[in-house]
Every structure is written in structure tokens, then in C-alpha cells.
Amino acid sequence: MNQTDDTKQRLLDASRKLFADNGFAGASVRAITRQAGANLGAITYHFGSKEGLYAAVLEQLFAILADRVSAAAARAAPARERLEEIVHAFFAFFAEYPEAPRLVLRHLASASAPPEAAARQFRRMPEAIMSVVRQGQAHGELRAVEPLLATFTLASQAVWFAVVRSTIAAMTGLPLDRPEMAAAMERHIVDVMGRVLEPAMKSA
């Protein structure tokens, strides 16, 4: 990685955390460049503007997750195994990027139109999951559930867990925030997908 790429990535890393903690308006150019060890003009140089940096942060996060989901979806393996790996990709991603859920929440709450480059990365995920479901159905491995609905069942549980586990734990006292709950939830979602997509038993 050369000096320029390095500065660019440090700006992305620093601003990802600052946008997540303080929101778009609350993360100042000064704070971002200081934390990235870059000069004040670096954001304009690399991303055109703070808006451009924000769009790049979302795009990179979605691209990382979409790459993993797509790789799992493209494997030469039974559909149910690929779905299991996709569930794992979500949990591994959120463990690695703990600020991602807050960033996503802030973006959703702002109700602003998603930057097109970020949206392009985002939509690779439902496409990859739906293609696994369709292939599994075509081969008789999976039951004929509407692929969009099955995809929603997988993604909604994985993402909502990452997004609300702390808040629900604080509001209810339920143990959703315990470290071991992530693994339990991951196994549960795999089990849910297996049962939802299990073909009807052949009559004996």
C-alpha cells in the first residue's frame, strides 16, 4: 500500500468510528483528520468532501460484507451449507466492525437517500442469498418458499440482533448482550433457515 492509499484508508477507518459515535454532522473534518494523522485538506483531496467520505465509508462497509456473502453463496456446496456460511459471514462481519450497526442505524434514521455507490454494494447481498435459495429449490434441496421472504428471514435476524442487542438488553434485562449469545443466535438462525427451507418429507 503506498502513502496515498494508506492515508485514504486511515481516513475511512477514523471517520467510520466518528460517524458512528457522533453522526455525520457531529464528526468534524478536524476530528477525523486529526485521528487519521492526516492534514486538514486530506478529505477534500481523497474524497472531494465530507459527504464524499461518508458515502465511501458506507460503500466500503457494504462491499466488505457483500464480498463475503457472495463468496459463500458461490461455493460449490449444498445450498443449506452455503446459507450457513452466509449467516456466519454476517456475524463475523459485525464482530469485526462493531461500529457498523450504529452507522447503519444512523443512516436509516436520517431517512436520506443512500449514496448510489453504497446502494450498489448493498444490493449484492439479497441478490446472492436469493440466488442460493433459487438454486437449492431448482435442485430440490430446498422447499419452495418465496426467495425474497426467505432472504429477509435470514438477514433481518442477523442484522437486527447486531443492531438492537445492547438496547434490548438494557431495556429488558434479557441476556442478549452476553458474549456467548452471538454464537447461540448464529446457530439458531442456521436452524431456523434449515426448518423454513426443509423440503416436505417424502411419504414412506
Added chain:
Amino acid sequence: MNQTDDTKQRLLDASRKLFADNGFAGASVRAITRQAGANLGAITYHFGSKEGLYAAVLEQLFAILADRVSAAAARAAPARERLEEIVHAFFAFFAEYPEAPRLVLRHLASASAPPEAAARQFRRMPEAIMSVVRQGQAHGELRAVEPLLATFTLASQAVWFAVVRSTIAAMTGLPLDRPEMAAAMERHIVDVMGRVLEPAMKSA
């Protein structure tokens, strides 16, 4: 309803929409009282402060949903039928209070501690759903899935759908925002819960 209760409810209704659209800081006392047809001092009189009004908005919303979920959970009916009614309670609630998802998102994104009175209403929901799961398991109607995980499967799909359907539709072009999708998703979640909690078939 007397004049005082009426003003109070009009303040709750007006501020619910304004908090959802503009956030806590963005919804001014002036705008709320004007829209509620109340005088400038009415918020202080009825709720102590704008913070108190915000807490009351969340508390009332959670109480309305919790009442419906608890009523469905307490019916004298098989566990699976009660779960089906609970799923319906979520969809009916979000249809009736379309600003609720944005309000919840904004609250989650703010990462502030939930007001205790609102949290007390909120936690009635997982408690009611878990109790139906436990009762169904005790009677052999439902499979032994961890009740908290089963509850999460129901609620995460219903809430996440309400919260993200428009954004995901805009980002992906997927038809999640079509009016008929709410009914399809509701049926799908009922189907998912049935399959996840279906007891093992007895061997012939």
C-alpha cells in the same frame, strides 16, 4: 375525555409525528404546541419538559403494542394460534402508527438510555411472547427451542420489516415496499414460527 386529557393526547399525537420526522432536537416546543392547538406552556404543564413529553410518547407507543401483544398471548387458544395473533398485532400496530418505526430508529441511533417508564412497557412484549412459547412447550404443542431465541425470530422479522422496508426497496429495487408485501410478510413470519416450533414428528 375532558379538556385536559384531550390536550394531553393532542400533544402526544403531534409530537410523535414531529419527533419521528425531525428528531428530538429538531421538533420545537413551538411547532408541537402549534400543531396540537395548545398554548406554549402546555408541554411543561402536562409533561414537565420536552424530555418528559418524549418519554411519554415512547411509553404510550410501547404500551399500546404491549397491550395488544399481551392480550393475544393471554387468550385461551393453542400456542401457535396465539403466536399468529401476536404477529398480527405487530403488523396492525405498524399500519396504524406509521411513524413508530422512524421514532424507534431515531431512539436506537441516539444511543441514549431509554426512559424507564417506556422500558417497563417495552419489556412486557418479550415476556408475553416467551410465556406463550414456554406454555406451548410445557403442553407438548411446541418444540423445545430456547424461548428467547424463538421470541427474537418473531419480533426481529416483524420490526425490521417495518423499519427498513422503504430503505431496502429504494436501495435494491426489491418490491418490499409494495402494499401487498405486508400481508405476505405477515403470513411468512407465521409460517416461519410454525416450522421453527413444530414438534418432532412421532415415528410411525
